[in-house]
Amino acid sequence: MNEAIHSDPALFDGKLQGGKTIQKWRNEILMDWAERWxxxxEQSNCLACAIGQVLVLC
Structure with missing residues (x-):
C-alpha cells in the first residue's frame, strides 16, 4: 500500500498547505489566547496583592 497521499487543493491558501483551515479558526484561537492572557x-495581580499584604504584615 504505497499510495501517495495528496493534500486537498481546496485547503491551500496560496502556497500554504492547510491555510484555509487556519483562516477558518484564526479568530477563535486568538480570542482564546487573549482570554488566557x-x-x-488577573492572577498575577492577585498574587502581587497577596504578597504585598504579607510583606506589610511582617
Missing amino acids: NWLK
Missing part, C-alpha cells in the same frame, strides 16, 4: 494577568 487576561486570566494570567
